[in-house]
Amino acid sequence: MMMRAAVGLWVLSAVICVGSFIPSNNWPNSVSLVNEANQRFSFRLYRKLAADADSQGKNIFFSPFCVSTALAALSVGAQGETHRQLFSGLAFSSSLTQTDVDQAFQTFLQRANNTSQEDTSEGTAVFVDNGFKPKPEFLQTLKQSYFTDGFNVDFSQATESADTINKYVEEKTNGKIDKLVENLDPNTVLYLISYIYYKGKWATPFHPKLTKQDDFNVDKNTKVQVLMMNLEDSFNTYHDLMLNTMVLQLPFTGSYSMLLMLPDAMATLEFTLGPNRVIKWLQWMRPRRYNIYIPKFSIKTSYNLNDVLSEMGMTDMFGERANFRCISEEQGLAVSEVVHQATLDVDEIGATAAAATGIGIVTTAIWDPVPVLKFNRPFMVIIIERNTEEILFMGKIINPTI
The missing domain is CATH 2.30.39.10 (Alpha-1-antitrypsin, domain 1)
Incomplete structure (x- = not known):
């Protein structure tokens, strides 16, 4: 039986409520279409989480933008039915191309990180095993459109690799998420992470x-x-x-x-x-x-999104039918898990939220x-x-x- 190489997808978001997206008056039509799709995806994902048996009687909190960013970045490496399922699950219209989506997220992330407001950070990162060679075009698109940081790690050293990823996430979320990765799949060759940290003060604070x-x-x-x-x-x-x-x-x-x-x-x-x-x-x-x-209050949530995303039609990426030939021609590349963590702190000064979703x-x-x-x-x-x-x-x- 063929050994399957695992791709981990983690979406991280940390919010402390300080704005990041810029007015869309001058956006091209394709960017507006992606923005509208992100909004539709937000509520579809919320309803799936709310209906999930594990969520009954529990607080729900997540960053839909963070999840969609990670999945959009993953779609760069997908082909065929795997790619079609990702686009459909993300509510992207059939008129949108991969280039349209990449350029839209480049616009979102670029303007977000150019904001003059403090305490906000958004981006992605990819951790690649030393023995795995992704296609240069894949890495270049991630760097250009998703502002991806790239790191080489030895995933055979599971503890050390997890520590490397967790330290990166902890830094990017200002300590709000300090242990995203606990058990690494031994076949992992690549981890893709999307993170948001957001901190804001009430316009009128509470006394x-x-x-x-x-x-x-x-x-x-x-x-x-x-x-x-x-x-x-x-x-x-x-x-x-x-x-x-x-x-x-x-x-x-x-x-x-x-x-x-x-x-x-x-x-x-x-x-x-x-x-x-x-x-x-x-x-x-x-x-x-x-x-x-x-x-x-202060809450923290954690989700494994494999089943939820499968219910939303994104099934092939988790199994033998996965097609990630734009990442590598290597056979048997599939997503092992998509994990999302989020935190929200609300006090008299403002609100702080952080979220992380692996894939x-x-x-x-x-x-x-x-x-x-x-x-x-x-x-x-x-x-x-x-x-x-x-x-x-x-x-x-x-x-x-x-």
Whole structure:
């Protein structure tokens, strides 16, 4: 039986909420198409994660842009049906070529890393075994379009190789993700990593003296104690009557915002939510003074995306039918696993999120002129760039204490 060479795909994203994507007024049509596809992919991936048995009763948090960056970079090396499945799974239209996609991600990453805002870093890296020789064209495209750092390692020395990868990830995510790789497949010849680190400060910070212990209702039968932050100010909000969901926009000092969604029925929101609805919210929001309460929390998530991506149609890359002839003519090259880790920290100053993928009740008092908006039960969160509607991170907070 033929020995299979393993390709590891890891997507890393770290967010501390500071903007990175630039307005898209002058984007070519193909770049706009890829941007729209990334938005569709974000919600498809979220729904798959939310429906997964391992996610039931747990917080969900991930970086869809980070995952799509890793998979787009992988598609550079794919051919035939493997390539078609990757493009279809990523929601790329049939009119888009590999060159279109490469140029689009080059635009996204170039403008992201040229931003004047601090504490933001996005990019990719490839770790290649000393005995494996990828095609120069593959490595050149990764370097030019995906700003890929390249490293040679000896994957037969599994512990040392894992340490090398983990140290790189830890540095790029400012320590937010320090142990991405634990068990390396002994047949690994290449690891492809995509990372994002993002840190931002609230445009209007919360005052720490107003943070108090309060109840958070995980479900009808479960309450947990959380530190609840409090702020009274004018906020852009929208009440989606169709979904019975209150949407709050909390801007950061840059061009990014956090959208917090408080639904009456979480399942209804999750099933219906998509790019067009988010755009509608942003367009229809109006400023109103609110007294808001949001839990202070820190969460970390980890996902093996093999099954989820297979359910999204990207099956061949994991098995004997994988075709990565644009990486190497070597027989038997396949993806061993796609792993994603993400973290989110929210406090009075701002929010910090990091992700790595390898490959409350609304109450109003009639006599009170300032209504209360309290996120004291499960809610959804999206970190979005206001000009391009690019979704950097999204998730669902079921329990802020886990």
